Amino acid sequence: MTSPPNPLSLLVRKLEIHARLTDDDRKAVLALPWTMRTVDAGTYSIREGDRPEGCAVLVSGFAFRQKLTGDGARQIVALHIPGEPLDLQHLFLDVADHSVQTLTRADLAVIPRVALQKLVRESAGVAHAVLVTILVEASIFREWVLNVGRRPSRERLAHVLCEFAARLDAQGLAEEYGYELPMTQEQLADTLGLTPVHVNRTLKSLETEGLIKRDRRFIRFPDWERMRRAADFSERYLHLQPQLSGSPA
Amino acid sequence: MTSPPNPLSLLVRKLEIHARLTDDDRKAVLALPWTMRTVDAGTYSIREGDRPEGCAVLVSGFAFRQKLTGDGARQIVALHIPGEPLDLQHLFLDVADHSVQTLTRADLAVIPRVALQKLVRESAGVAHAVLVTILVEASIFREWVLNVGRRPSRERLAHVLCEFAARLDAQGLAEEYGYELPMTQEQLADTLGLTPVHVNRTLKSLETEGLIKRDRRFIRFPDWERMRRAADFSERYLHLQPQLSGSPA
DNA sequence: CGTAGTGTTGAGTCAAGTCAATGGTTGTGG
DNA sequence: CCACAACCATTGACTTGACTCAACACTACG
Numbered sequence: 001m002t003s004p005p006n007p008l009s010l011l012v013r014k015l016e017i018h019a020r021l022t023d024d025d026r027k028a029v030l031a032l033p034w035t036m037r038t039v040d041a042g043t044y045s046i047r048e049g050d051r052p053e054g055c056a057v058l059v060s061g062f063a064f065r066q067k068l069t070g071d072g073a074r075q076i077v078a079l080h081i082p083g084e085p086l087d088l089q090h091l092f093l094d095v096a097d098h099s100v101q102t103l104t105r106a107d108l109a110v111i112p113r114v115a116l117q118k119l120v121r122e123s124a125g126v127a128h129a130v131l132v133t134i135l136v137e138a139s140i141f142r143e144w145v146l147n148v149g150r151r152p153s154r155e156r157l158a159h160v161l162c163e164f165a166a167r168l169d170a171q172g173l174a175e176e177y178g179y180e181l182p183m184t185q186e187q188l189a190d191t192l193g194l195t196p197v198h199v200n201r202t203l204k205s206l207e208t209e210g211l212i213k214r215d216r217r218f219i220r221f222p223d224w225e226r227m228r229r230a231a232d233f234s235e236r237y238l239h240l241q242p243q244l245s246g247s248p249a
Numbered sequence: 250m251t252s253p254p255n256p257l258s259l260l261v262r263k264l265e266i267h268a269r270l271t272d273d274d275r276k277a278v279l280a281l282p283w284t285m286r287t288v289d290a291g292t293y294s295i296r297e298g299d300r301p302e303g304c305a306v307l308v309s310g311f312a313f314r315q316k317l318t319g320d321g322a323r324q325i326v327a328l329h330i331p332g333e334p335l336d337l338q339h340l341f342l343d344v345a346d347h348s349v350q351t352l353t354r355a356d357l358a359v360i361p362r363v364a365l366q367k368l369v370r371e372s373a374g375v376a377h378a379v380l381v382t383i384l385v386e387a388s389i390f391r392e393w394v395l396n397v398g399r400r401p402s403r404e405r406l407a408h409v410l411c412e413f414a415a416r417l418d419a420q421g422l423a424e425e426y427g428y429e430l431p432m433t434q435e436q437l438a439d440t441l442g443l444t445p446v447h448v449n450r451t452l453k454s455l456e457t458e459g460l461i462k463r464d465r466r467f468i469r470f471p472d473w474e475r476m477r478r479a480a481d482f483s484e485r486y487l488h489l490q491p492q493l494s495g496s497p498a
Numbered sequence: 499c500g501t502a503g504t505g506t507t508g509a510g511t512c513a514a515g516t517c518a519a520t521g522g523t524t525g526t527g528g
Numbered sequence: 529c530c531a532c533a534a535c536c537a538t539t540g541a542c543t544t545g546a547c548t549c550a551a552c553a554c555t556a557c558g
Binding site: 019048070071089091097098127131134135146149150151237241 | 268297298314316318319320322323324326327338339340341342343344346347362366369370373376377379380381383384385386387388390391392393394395397398399400404441442481485486488490492493494
Binding site for chain 2: 536
């Protein structure tokens with residue numbers, strides 16, 4: 001009789017995308033305390049202004065980070081896929097500067113924040129992996145500033161679609177020819193800094209050009225290379241190779 | 250006879266804006282090897298695609314981070330003021346995803362990357378301070394995504410002007426009534442995702458409304474509270490209070 | 499079925515961009 | 529010390545990509 005799989009093994013896989021872990025590091029992560037929570041779409045993991053308590057790992061489902069302007073306009077500043085930790089960004093910050101919300105129904109493994117803080121303080125290997133993961137997230141934020149600041153709507157949308165595909169692929173979640181984009185056009189608009197109407201037209205235009213095919217929210221790329229070029233997409237900023245320079249011997 | 254001041258004391262001051270350091274931590278930072286370099290405006294600290302070698306600290310002068318689209322459009326994704334480390338974002342990433350360049354003539358204290366990596370691995374206190382500093386930079390990136398994605402040009406420009414003021418102030422560099430903005434309108438346009446012409450008009454409009462006064466590149470705020478409101482600016486995302494939750498006892 | 503949330507489309511508007519010229523500053527070398 | 533050159537800031541006239549408003553269609557779910 002085998003025990004049920006530890007949901008934190010997904011977190012290990014995510015950390016190992018960017019850094020090497022020793023057997024002890026892996027064990028230490030898997031030994032973290034956690035509780036499972038199944039939540040509906042739209043559930044907050046943390047709200048701007050709150051004090052972080054837990055650190056959720058997305059076991060299944062999707063999530064996003066958002067900020068609001070004083071006028072109530074929303075900007076989605078990050079998307080998250082299964083296996084990704086949602087609250088590392090607030091691991092050592094005492095008041096949340098943004099909110100994190102599920103995009104779909106999701107299973108969360110919630111680790112007490114203090115337990116993770118303790119592990120990060122005590123294990124150099126885990127600390128390194130967490131640090132690299134945060135550096136990579138920062139790199140993605142920078143790319144988003146560029147995307148939203150300087151790319152016209154067509155490329156902007158295409159770029160986000162490519163990033164999503166590349167990250168799903170890296171986490172071993174890519175389906176053969178595309179993926180289900182788990183968001184409404186309004187949410188997509190808020191990640192792109194556009195209006196929903198314009199997103200709709202831009203999607204149509206990508207489809208007319210043969211860069212994507214759509215069936216409901218399922219997106220397919222008939223010609224990935226052409227799509228990549230149209231999106232001005234390069235994987236570099238995702239830093240998908242494990243970063244070796246700072247690894248412990 | 251006193252020895253010349255250690256330029257790394259500025260880095261200590263910066264780290265202590267966000268985290269507490271013990272005496273030993275401070276000493277360890279000050280004991281890092283460094284070499285001084287005085288460079289002209291426009292000098293690269295690192296270029297996108299390169300492997301990071303050193304970690305520069307801005308002792309005097311200003312700097313920025315930039316990315317380019319395939320078409321050559323530029324987006325400035327961060328600004329840096331004296332005392333700030335410029336290459337922490339690449340401390341454990343092996344290929345640079347963006348470039349870092351000085352905005353003005355500047356004095357850099359360059360720490361060998363491996364020395365800083367070693368210190369971060371060996372000192373829990375310094376590692377914590379570096380991690381918090383990176384988390385705060387990530388928070389600023391998120392705010393920039395919001396700023397560029399969702400705020401109209403007037404607020405967008407005002408917001409960056411406010412952030413610059415608040416950060417200068419936190420680092421103890423604020424002059425009584427304003428500051429010299431060390432950049433051309435073209436560079437400002439590239440940080441805002443606007444065109445230089447529109448930045449010019451937007452500056453004039455802020456001035457006409459009495460929100461700012463200008464003399465060359467010197468910016469003054471006649472009524473900080475009104476400016477803050479017009480900019481939709483809140484300091485929260487700068488996390489200026491030292492973050493205590495994860496501090497070593 | 500009916501209702502609420504999405505997605506789609508058309509027509510008209512506007513914020514920001516483009517193009518192009520002029521004016522001001524700064525630094526440098528004769 | 530002046531004159532030129534290079535760079536930067538400013539302004540006007542015109543264009544356009546994206547937004548707004550509004551209607552209608554589709555889908556899922558109770």
